[in-house]
Amino acid sequence: xxxxxxxxxxxxxxxxxxxxxxxxxxxxxxxxxxxxxxxxxxxxxxxxxxxxxxxxxxxxxxxxxxxxxxxxxxxxxxxxxxxxxxxxxxxxxxxxxxxxxxxxxxxxxxxxxxxxxxxxxxxxxxxxxxxxxxxxxxxxxxxxxxxxxxxxxxxxxxxxxxxxxxxxxxxxxxxxxxxxxxxxxxxxxxxxxxxxxxxxxxxxxxxxxxxxxxxxxxxxxxxxxxxxxxxxxxxxxxxxxxxxxxxxxxxxxxxxxxxxxxxxxxxxxxxxxxxxxxxxxxxxxxxxxxxxxxxxxxxxxxxxxxxxxxxxxxxxxxxxxxxxxxxxxxxxxxxxxxxxxxxxxxxxxxxxxxxxxxxxxxxxxxxxxxxxxxxxxxxxxxxxxxxxxxxx
Amino acid sequence: xxxxxxxxxxxxxxxxxxxxxxxxxxxxxxxxxxxxxxxxxxxxxxxxxxxxxxxxxxxxxxxxxxxxxxxxxxxxxxxxxxxxxxxxxxxxxxxxxxxxxxxxxxxxxxxxxxxxxxxxxxxxxxxxxxxxxxxxxxxxxxxxxxxxxxxxxxxxxxxxxxxxxxxxxxxxxxxxxxxxxxxxxxxxxxxxxxxxxxxxxxxxxxxxxxxxxxxxxxxxxxxxxxxxxxxxxxxxxxxxxxxxxxxxxxxxxxxxxxxxxxxxxxxxxxxxxxxxxxxxxxxxxxxxxxxxxxxxxxxxxxxxxxxxxxxxxxxxxxxxxxxxxxxxxxxxxxxxxxxxxxxxxxxxxxxxxxxxxxxxxxxxxxxxxxxxxxxxxxxxxxxxxxxxxxxx
Numbered sequence: 180x181x182x183x184x185x186x187x188x189x190x191x192x193x194x195x196x197x198x199x200x201x202x203x204x205x206x207x208x209x210x211x212x213x214x215x216x217x218x219x220x221x222x223x224x225x226x227x228x229x230x231x232x233x234x235x236x237x238x239x240x241x242x243x244x245x246x247x248x249x250x251x252x253x254x255x256x257x258x259x260x261x262x263x264x265x266x267x268x269x270x271x272x273x274x275x276x277x278x279x280x281x282x283x284x285x286x287x288x289x290x291x292x293x294x295x296x297x298x299x300x301x302x303x304x305x306x307x308x309x310x311x312x313x314x315x316x317x318x319x320x321x322x323x324x325x326x327x328x329x330x331x332x333x334x335x336x337x338x339x340x341x342x343x344x345x346x347x348x349x350x351x352x353x354x355x356x357x358x359x360x361x362x363x364x365x366x367x368x369x370x371x372x373x374x375x376x377x378x379x380x381x382x383x384x385x386x387x388x389x390x391x392x393x394x395x396x397x398x399x400x401x402x403x404x405x406x407x408x409x410x411x412x413x414x415x416x417x418x419x420x421x422x423x424x425x426x427x428x429x430x431x432x433x434x435x436x437x438x439x440x441x442x443x444x445x446x447x448x449x450x451x452x453x454x455x456x457x458x459x460x461x462x463x464x465x466x467x468x469x470x471x472x473x474x475x476x477x478x479x480x481x482x483x484x485x486x487x488x489x490x491x492x493x494x495x496x497x498x499x500x501x502x503x504x505x506x507x508x509x510x511x512x513x514x515x516x517x518x519x520x521x522x523x524x525x526x527x528x529x530x531x532x533x534x535x536x537x538x539x540x541x542x543x544x545x546x547x548x549x550x551x552x553x554x555x556x557x558x559x560x561x562x563x564x565x566x567x568x569x570x571x
Numbered sequence: 572x573x574x575x576x577x578x579x580x581x582x583x584x585x586x587x588x589x590x591x592x593x594x595x596x597x598x599x600x601x602x603x604x605x606x607x608x609x610x611x612x613x614x615x616x617x618x619x620x621x622x623x624x625x626x627x628x629x630x631x632x633x634x635x636x637x638x639x640x641x642x643x644x645x646x647x648x649x650x651x652x653x654x655x656x657x658x659x660x661x662x663x664x665x666x667x668x669x670x671x672x673x674x675x676x677x678x679x680x681x682x683x684x685x686x687x688x689x690x691x692x693x694x695x696x697x698x699x700x701x702x703x704x705x706x707x708x709x710x711x712x713x714x715x716x717x718x719x720x721x722x723x724x725x726x727x728x729x730x731x732x733x734x735x736x737x738x739x740x741x742x743x744x745x746x747x748x749x750x751x752x753x754x755x756x757x758x759x760x761x762x763x764x765x766x767x768x769x770x771x772x773x774x775x776x777x778x779x780x781x782x783x784x785x786x787x788x789x790x791x792x793x794x795x796x797x798x799x800x801x802x803x804x805x806x807x808x809x810x811x812x813x814x815x816x817x818x819x820x821x822x823x824x825x826x827x828x829x830x831x832x833x834x835x836x837x838x839x840x841x842x843x844x845x846x847x848x849x850x851x852x853x854x855x856x857x858x859x860x861x862x863x864x865x866x867x868x869x870x871x872x873x874x875x876x877x878x879x880x881x882x883x884x885x886x887x888x889x890x891x892x893x894x895x896x897x898x899x900x901x902x903x904x905x906x907x908x909x910x911x912x913x914x915x916x917x918x919x920x921x922x923x924x925x926x927x928x929x930x931x932x933x934x935x936x937x938x939x940x941x942x943x944x945x946x947x948x949x950x951x952x953x954x955x956x957x958x959x960x961x962x963x
Contacts, residue, residue: 180875185729220736221712231774234780239727526924
C-alpha cells in the first residue's frame with residue numbers, strides 16, 4: 180500500500196470576481212499558465228475554501244493548493260505590537276498573499292491560518308491606492324511580506340518588482356520585503372526598474388509589467404526557490420535604479436535550523452549571496468536573527484553562521500540588525516502542536532507567559548545576549564534591535 | 572481506519588467482494604461490512620441526503636472517528652449536460668491519462684478565455700458511452716442544492732481519476748429540475764443525492780483533508796432515450812410507467828421501495844408487485860454493473876486512503892510503547908499531579924523527537940532511590956531532574 184500526494188498547485192481555485200474583471204482575469208491566466216496540468220476550480224469566495232471547518236494546515240501544505248482572489252475591505256493595517264516597527268512611527272503592513280510556499284516548521288502562519296493553502300490577491304492596485312491615501316497624511320513604513328514570503332513566488336506574481344516600482348515613485352514610502360529566499364534574481368528586479376524609469380511610464384501603465392520572471396512555463400521546483408539555481412550571478416549591467424527606501428530583510432539561520440526546520444527555503448549560502456547582491460545594487464538591507472531557534476549546541480551553530488556572515492558580508496553596509504528568540508501566542512502553538520506531533524521545534528516545552536510561549540527566561544537571555552554581544556563587537560549599538568528590549 | 576459509505580447494496584456488492592469485507596451481523600440499523608483488522612468499514616446508507624447524513628453520523632460516532640481516519644463516499648450519479656451537449660466545469664484527463672484541461676464556462680455557457688489557462692483544450696468529457704459505462708470521477712466541488720452551499724473536499728492524494736463537480740439534491744432529478752439547474756447551477760457536471768450531505772455530516776468528525784468522493788456516472792439524467800428505457804439509480808420520472816421513481820427505487824401507489832432495502836432477488840419478488848420485479852432487478856443489476864466496471868479504481872483508492880491513514884497514525888511523537896510505559900510508571904511512582912503529568916509528557920515528547928536519551932536519566936533516578944517518591948513534593952524534584960536532563 181502506498182500513495183503519492185499531489186504536487187503543490189495541482190489545484191487552483193479561482194474566485195468568481197476574477198472572471199468578471201479583465202485585469203484580474205489576465206493576471207490569473209498568467210499565473211495559471213505556469214501550471215499546465217493544474218485543475219482549475221471555480222469558487223464563489225476565497226473563504227469558501229480557505230476558512231472551511233476542521234482543516235489541517237500541515238496536511239494541506241504538503242499538497243498545497245492555490246487560491247486566486249480579490250481582496251476586499253481594509254487592505255493596509257497598522258502594525259501589531261508583536262511586530263517589530265524598527266523605530267518607525269507610521270508602521271503598517273499589508274498582505275498581497277496569505278501563506279507561504281516555504282515550509283518553516285516553527286512558522287506562526289501554521290497556527291494562525293485555518294488553511295495551508297496559499298491565497299494570492301490579484302488586486303494589488305487597490306492596495307497601492309490605499310497606501311497612496313495614507314501617504315497624503317504622513318510618511319509610511321510598510322511591511323509587504325509579513326504573512327507570506329513574496330520573494331518565494333516572485334516568478335509567478337512579479338509583486339516584489341511592482342512594490343519596488345511603486346516605492347520608487349512615492350518618496351514618503353519605505354517598504355520592507357522580508358524573505359528566506361536564496362539567490363534572488365535581483366537583475367530582473369532592477370531591469371524592470373530601469374525600463375520603467377527610462378520609459379517614464381506611470382504606475383498605472385505598468386499593470387502588466389513583464390519583470391522577466393513570468394515568461395515561459397515554470398516547473399514547481401523553479402518556483403520554490405528563487406535561485407539556488409546558479410543563474411543569478413550575472414554581472415549587473417548599467418546603473419541600478421534602486422531606492423534605498425526598499426529594504427530587503429533577510430532572515431538568517433544556521434545550517435542546523437535550515438536543514439531541520441526551514442524546509443524549501445534558500446540555503447544559508449544562497450541567502451548570504453543574495454544579501455551581497457542586494458547591497459551591490461543599492462538596496463537597503465536588514466539582517467534578521469529572529470527567530471533564534473534553540474538547537475543542540477546552539478552556540479557553535481550560531482557561531483559558525485556569524486563567522487560566515489562577518490567573513491562574507493560587508494556588515495558595515497547593513498542598515499540594521501534584528502535579534503529575537505522564538506516566541507508564539509498560546510493559541511497558535513496549540514494549533515501547531517495538534518497538527519505537528521512529530522516536530523521537535525513545535526513540541527519543545529516552551530514556557531507560557533501571559534499567553535505567549537517562549538524559551539525559559541534564562542535561555543532567552545543567553546541566546547539573545549550572545550547574539551547581541553557578537554554584533555556589538557563589529558557594529559554600533561544603535562543598529563541592533565533586540566526584540567525583548569524593544570518591547571520593554 | 573477508512574470509512575466507505577455507499578447508498579445501495581447492489582452498488583456496494585462489487586466493492587465488498589473486492590475488498591473482502593464481511594457483514595457485521597450485530598448491526599441492524601445500517602448494514603456494515605468490515606475487514607478483519609478492522610481497518611475498513613463499509614456502510615450502506617440508503618438513498619438521499621437525510622439517510623446518508625444519518626448513516627455517516629451514526630457510523631462515525633460508533634467508531635469514534637477522528638484524526639488519522641479517512642472517509643470515502645462512493646456511488647453512482649447522473650451526468651448533467653449543458654445546452655450544447657457539453658459538460659460544464661470539469662477537470663479532464665487528456666488522451667494519455669494526464670490532466671488535460673480545466674474548462675471554465677462563462678456567463679453564456681460557452682468555453683471562454685480562462686479555458687486556455689490550462690493548456691490544450693479537451694473535448695467534452697465523459698460521455699464516451701460504452702454500454703453503461705460513463706466514467707468514474709473524483710469530486711472536487713459539491714453543491715447542496717437545498718441550502719445552496721458549496722463544499723470543497725481537499726484534493727491531496729495523487730490519482731488518475733478524472734475530477735468533476737456535483738450537485739446534491741434531495742429530489743428526483745426531473746426534467747424540469749434539470750432545466751432549472753442548467754440555469755441556476757450551470758457548470759456542474761454530475762447530479763447525485765448524497766455527496767454534499769455526506770460531506771456535511773462527515774465534517775462534524777473529520778476535516779476536508781479526510782474526505783473523498785467518488786462517483787461513477789450511470790446515466791445521462793434527462794436524456795429522452797434514457798427516460799424511455801429505465802430509470803437511473805438517481806431516479807427520473809418515467810413516461811411509460813406514469814410513476815415517479817425515486818432515487819434507486821420505485822413508487823407504487825403510496826408504497827416506495829428503494830433498491831437499498833432489498834438485498835436479494837428473492838426479496839425483491841417478495842416486496843414488489845410482479846410487474847415491477849423485473850424492473851427493480853434490472854435497475855439493481857445496472858448500478859451493480861456500473862460500479863463493478865470500476866471496482867479496481869475504487870479499491871485502489873481505498874488502498875491509498877489506508878496507507879494515508881496508517882502514516883497519520885505513525886506521526887505521534889511518543890509512539891514508542893516502552894516510552895509510554897515508562898512515562899506511566901514515573902507518573903505513578905512520582906505521585907504526579909495532572910499539570911506535572913502534562914509537563915512530563917511534553918518533555919518526553921521533545922526528547923524522543925530530538926533523539927535525547929532521557930530514559931537513562933530515569934533509570935539513574937530509580938537506582939539512586941529518588942524514585943519512587945513518597946509524595947508529590949518528591950515528584951516535583953523528579954520532574955526537575957528529568958527536565959534538567961532533557962533541556963540541557
